Amino acid sequence: MTADDSRPDIPDDDLLSDALLDDLLADPDLWAEPDPADADAIVAMIAAEAATAPVADTAAGASEPAPGVVDFAAARAERTERSERETALQSAQRRWSLGPTLLSAAAGALFAVLSWGAIQAIRTETGTELALAGTDLAPTASADVNVVVGELGTRIDLTVTGLEPAPDGFYYEAWLRKSPEVGVSAGTFHLRGGDGEVELWAGVDPADYPLLTVTLQPEAAEASSGEVVLKGTVEAD
Amino acid sequence: MSDAATIELGERFRRGEEAAIREVHARYAGPVSTVARSVVRDPELVSEIVQQTFVKAWRAAATFEGQRDLAPWLYSIARRTAIDVVRRENRGGVTLIDIDDVSETAPAPGGPTFERTWERWEIRAAVDDLPPGEREVVKLQRLMGMTHPEIAEHLGVPVGTVKSRSAKAHKRLAAALRHLQPGADSKGSSISANSSAGSVVEGGEGR
Numbered sequence: 001m002t003a004d005d006s007r008p009d010i011p012d013d014d015l016l017s018d019a020l021l022d023d024l025l026a027d028p029d030l031w032a033e034p035d036p037a038d039a040d041a042i043v044a045m046i047a048a049e050a051a052t053a054p055v056a057d058t059a060a061g062a063s064e065p066a067p068g069v070v071d072f073a074a075a076r077a078e079r080t081e082r083s084e085r086e087t088a089l090q091s092a093q094r095r096w097s098l099g100p101t102l103l104s105a106a107a108g109a110l111f112a113v114l115s116w117g118a119i120q121a122i123r124t125e126t127g128t129e130l131a132l133a134g135t136d137l138a139p140t141a142s143a144d145v146n147v148v149v150g151e152l153g154t155r156i157d158l159t160v161t162g163l164e165p166a167p168d169g170f171y172y173e174a175w176l177r178k179s180p181e182v183g184v185s186a187g188t189f190h191l192r193g194g195d196g197e198v199e200l201w202a203g204v205d206p207a208d209y210p211l212l213t214v215t216l217q218p219e220a221a222e223a224s225s226g227e228v229v230l231k232g233t234v235e236a237d
Numbered sequence: 238m239s240d241a242a243t244i245e246l247g248e249r250f251r252r253g254e255e256a257a258i259r260e261v262h263a264r265y266a267g268p269v270s271t272v273a274r275s276v277v278r279d280p281e282l283v284s285e286i287v288q289q290t291f292v293k294a295w296r297a298a299a300t301f302e303g304q305r306d307l308a309p310w311l312y313s314i315a316r317r318t319a320i321d322v323v324r325r326e327n328r329g330g331v332t333l334i335d336i337d338d339v340s341e342t343a344p345a346p347g348g349p350t351f352e353r354t355w356e357r358w359e360i361r362a363a364v365d366d367l368p369p370g371e372r373e374v375v376k377l378q379r380l381m382g383m384t385h386p387e388i389a390e391h392l393g394v395p396v397g398t399v400k401s402r403s404a405k406a407h408k409r410l411a412a413a414l415r416h417l418q419p420g421a422d423s424k425g426s427s428i429s430a431n432s433s434a435g436s437v438v439e440g441g442e443g444r
Contacts, residue, residue: 021414024360025379031364034270035284039262042291043255049292203288 037184044208127157130232132212138163138229143214145232147206156186156200156212163229166190166216172229173217176202176209184209188217247307251298261307262291264365268308269315271361275354276319277326286322290315312358356417363413371406374399 024030127148134141141163148155156174166172171190177183186202206212214230246264249257266287273286293314364372377383377391385403389396 020356021360021410022379024357025364025375026382028380029274030271030357030361031376031380032270032274034266034287035280038266038284038287038291039259041288042262043258045288045292046253046258046295047255049296203285 040208041184041204044205048205048207127155128206130212132158132214132230132232134162134230135228137216141230143230143232145212147212149205149207152201154186154202154204154206156202158198158200158214159196160191160198160230161195163191163195163214165192165194169219171217171219173215174198174200174202175211175213175215176204176206177211177213178209179211183211183213186212243306250295250307253295253298258291258295261294261311265307265311265362266291267365268358268361269311271357272312272315272354273319275357276323282322282326286315286319289318289322293318308358308362312355315358316354359414359417360410363410366413367406367409371402371409374402375406375410378403 127146130145130147132143132145142161143163144159146157148157154176156176158174163172166189171188173188174186175183176186184202184204187198187200189198189200191198202209212232213228215228246257246260250261269287269290270283273283273290277283277286290311294311297314364375367375373392374388377388378385383391385396385399389399392399
């Protein structure tokens with residue numbers, strides 16, 4: 001290595017002090033990439049919050065939203081009327097009067113708002129209950145689940161029976177998924193104390209991520225192993 | 238991105254356009270993440286801070302002046318969100334850092350100061366603004382400690398290309414970060430502890 005090769009060609013009188021720049025540019029935290037799933041979570045949270053916000057700013061005769069703009073005011077108004085109808089999702093589909101351009105550009109947020117409404121219809125004060133069935137990898141396993149969507153996130157109370165304790169070097173991981181390829185971890189556990197209750201939290205809404213799975217993970221894994229041992233769907237009756 | 242484009246992006250974000258929310262996230266998630274990582278280590282907490290920052294920004298968007306740069310405003314929200322998360326975690330018995338030492342006006346031993354985290358934000362933003370090829374060279378050089386010949390071998394390009402990209406990248410960084418030099422006059426993109434951006438965060442989160 002020569003001095004010319006190891007030092008960038010920086011005009012010393014034209015930059016930060018070298019010590020500060022060297023220090024910060026050599027810090028791995030400065031280069032760490034944010035979680036790509038954050039954007040979906042942010043859009044979903046904003047859409048859900050917009051749908052639950054007060055309707056005070058929804059004026060009669062409001063103009064149509066510009067193409068590509070999610071009409072949150074319309075979403076809030078929609079939610080109010082939706083509660084008076086038999087099926088929230090059908091109601092929302094009737095009420096939304098968005099053109100094809102808007103539907104295409106705002107598909108993500110629109111899906112979040114409408115799906116949230118559908119799930120809301122079956123929520124109770126104590127949450128949404130469902131059952132998970134064991135897969136071929138754990139045929140004797142099952143779990144009763146209560147899903148509560150709150151201000152802090154989605155709490156998943158998992159009561160597991162018949163699932164073997166995770167072997168050394170492995171653990172179980174719960175996932176909320178919108179598809180087999182796209183999911184968000186809801187936490188990990190091992191059950192080495194035997195069957196019991198596990199409290200899990202996820203930062204996404206099951207309206208957007210309705211498939212709940214539990215996988216067996218090796219400790220070195222950074223993504224889902226695909227070894228699903230339990231699965232179920234958070235959906236309306 | 239030009240000033241006009243930045244302002245337009247801010248306006249679209251303020252209106253709640255989903256594409257703008259994603260664009261603002263794509264543009265500023267790196268600097269927000271850098272601020273978060275300066276005060277917490279847990280990746281889940283970093284992710285929480287990033288998500289909450291953009292949600293809080295959207296909540297407060299009605300108070301955002303569309304003609305202003307989004308960066309100082311988002312920075313203030315990110316930093317306040319990070320502090321809130323640290324305080325919450327510390328109350329739970331998990332001491333991350335002594336956030337009371339994170340003064341906005343005085344340096345704190347071992348802790349991020351207001352000025353320090355803003356510098357990290359600015360440097361991350363400048364690095365993210367580099368063309369991908371130049372950014373990669375700077376990363377390999379500065380983070381990995383690789384020489385020009387090592388980078389050339391790693392990327393499969395001539396050494397001259399590496400040197401050219403490195404020189405261009407550092408000139409861009411020099412131009413973008415000139416105002417952070419000791420003794421340099423503050424410019425429009427710099428921020429003070431008493432800036433209005435902070436007051437937006439304090440008073441603008443309710444809905």
